[in-house]
Amino acid sequence: MPDEFEEKQRPDVVWSPPEMALAAPRVVAVHDKLRYAQGADQSDLSIDGLPNYHWLMSPSALDLPKVMLEAGINAPADLVAPDGNRRPLVAIRSSPWKAGHESNPWHDDFDLDHGHVRYYGDHKPSTIGLPGATKGNRLLLEAARLHSGTTMEERLLAPPILIFRAITVYRAGRAVVKGHVEFCGASIIERLEHVVQRDPQSGRSFPNLVLDLAVVAETDIDGIDLRWIDDRRNVSMTSADSLRYAPAAWKRWVREGAIAIPRIRRRVLASTVRSAPEQQPDPGSKEAEVLKTLYRFYDGQKHAFELLASWVAAEVLRKSGAQYKEGWLSRPSGDGGVDFIGRIDMGSISASTPVVVLGQAKCIIPSSTVSPEQVARVVARLRRGWIGVYVTTGSFSRQAQIGIIDDQYPVILIAGGLLAETVVRMIEANYGGDLQVLLQSTVDLYAEKITYRRPEEAISSI
CATH class of the missing domain: 3.40.1350.10 (Trna Endonuclease; Chain: A, domain 1)
Known part of the structure; x- marks a missing residue:
């Protein structure tokens, strides 16, 4: 039986020039290093010899706002699609070089070879209120509700969690700490917990959220085709139609739910x-x-x-x-x-x-x-x-x-x-x-x- 989410032929569609320009895959793979510059032009394919994050995520031909990574937890606005409101994606950014500081008093754990990331929410020792008080944690709670959905309709609406990690690169013999990220994969929220953390500097305890994220296996093109994200940001497409470029692992999870996660999790056996x-x-x-x-x-x-x-x-x-x-x-x-x-x-x-x-x-x-x-x-x-x-x-x-x-x-x-x-x-x-x-x-x-x-x-x- 053919996969109901496989790419469909659309002979009735007449491609406009911008759509023709975006017909080729834009692929990003785990461990790819990207140049992230806040004011970068979305039409530039690369900057300083590295792929331009803003071109990959939202090329100028799409005429869409940038998907920023200024905060730890980021997301474009909801859109009204034919089948209801949809959050296109949630982009999270971990900054290991800030870990243990007031701005980031937690330590995220990455085990990409076994498809697992443990990511802490954005509640801080100085935050007043419960873990849902911050914008980032509210996004995570909203996404977790859909990721734990027991119906295919809920999982269709679930936004992919795209993971990025700040990295240091060396240019002309000098370490450049800011302005570069590593792509760490598309993921599913496997578990969300409420935890109490301790600020290592002040000793103060504070509540927060922590997520166990299952990084899904990439496709046979060795990466994630970001036209999948383009479709999720397209107000004229249903959530089911927007799966045409999604990884096969993601499609299987949408069909089967949590029971599929052990079989679709990213694994790199040679790296053991x-x-x-x-x-x-x-x-x-x-x-x-x-x-x-x-x-x-x-x-x-x-x-x-x-x-x-x-x-x-x-x-x-x-x-x-x-x-x-x-x-x-x-x-x-x-x-x-x-x-x-x-x-x-x-x-x-x-x-x-x-x-x-x-x-x-x-x-x-x-x-x-x-x-x-x-x-x-x-x-x-x-x-x-x-x-x-x-x-x-x-x-x-x-x-x-x-x-x-x-x-x-x-x-x-x-x-x-x-x-x-x-x-x-x-x-x-x-x-x-x-x-x-x-x-x-x-x-x-x-x-x-x-x-x-x-x-x-x-x-x-x-």
């Missing part, structure tokens, strides 16, 4: 094996300095690193939504490849099952790698249904990663980059930003965390 530099913090970053400090602090007292690794593993697992409970550290000698033990409770309070977590910690020079044989020590201790976690200041060799993937071992690898990023988040949330306080606490508490128990006792004794 990462090079050593990709597993480490960016040189010169705050995380890189933190990682150096971690190695210097624990060099000579590496047993204490096991407690930090246990805390970091707990933070990483809980951040993913797991109900994780910390257990204990194993004795310093004869641990057999296990340094810490924990437990994940799978399911709900009334219906759950415990899963034992075995952890290994390895404090090594950040430039060095963990071999397949070292990872295999943890794998060898796993029983059916158990999970392993390996935390290191270094990186995992290519063969160690391939071994985990090919054999489908349930082992989570936390390399230096994620370790440092998690430690930064921990000290900002719980230690007043003081790394030394966190590090000293691992030394002070290490001895009392050691317990002479078998790992399987975690099922009943945590």
Whole structure:
């Protein structure tokens, strides 16, 4: 049966010159770098050697207002289409270089290779009222209602969430912080939550919204055809007709709803094996300095690193939504490849099952790698249904990663980059930003965390 949303032949349409000019696809793909200049001419295809954001989003031939990215959450006005009011799109912009400041006290998370972005709304410590008090959060709440729609009619009206991330580019040897964005995909609101955040500068708590966004797979042309957005901004087109250039993944979601999301989410399988530099913090970053400090602090007292690794593993697992409970550290000698033990409770309070977590910690020079044989020590201790976690200041060799993937071992690898990023988040949330306080606490508490128990006792004794 043909797809009812596939492009239809329109022999009755007589194309005007502007429409002829827009007949060719305008494609933007995930990770494309774009030049964003507020006053740029919509007729210029490129600026400074990069595609012009304003030409891609709203070419001058369309005679439509620009889709601006001046705020974190942006959207053109509603339009009255033949089938009712329609919001054409919502464009969100994350600015990592502002994270932790008064203007942006939250940290958005991007995992584009697995089609997931966790994005915080625009409520700030100084905002008065509930999370819907700001214009941006109102747009998100409105969009979330349609994205969670149980009927195809609701999902047809749901605006695509286009994600952009501010980036730094280098021109003539100079870092240019502003005026450039990276396209991060078209997405569906998978989940919206009300949360309470803490401003790292003032310590003040404030309410906000947080979204889990499912980035949809791109089409066989390796990108998103922005003529889809043109059609959604066309007042003469119904929402169903405006799907003619939409990604196949989006069309499937419109037809099937939330049940389709696992099958349409963007996945880049080849990227699961990462090079050593990709597993480490960016040189010169705050995380890189933190990682150096971690190695210097624990060099000579590496047993204490096991407690930090246990805390970091707990933070990483809980951040993913797991109900994780910390257990204990194993004795310093004869641990057999296990340094810490924990437990994940799978399911709900009334219906759950415990899963034992075995952890290994390895404090090594950040430039060095963990071999397949070292990872295999943890794998060898796993029983059916158990999970392993390996935390290191270094990186995992290519063969160690391939071994985990090919054999489908349930082992989570936390390399230096994620370790440092998690430690930064921990000290900002719980230690007043003081790394030394966190590090000293691992030394002070290490001895009392050691317990002479078998790992399987975690099922009943945590």
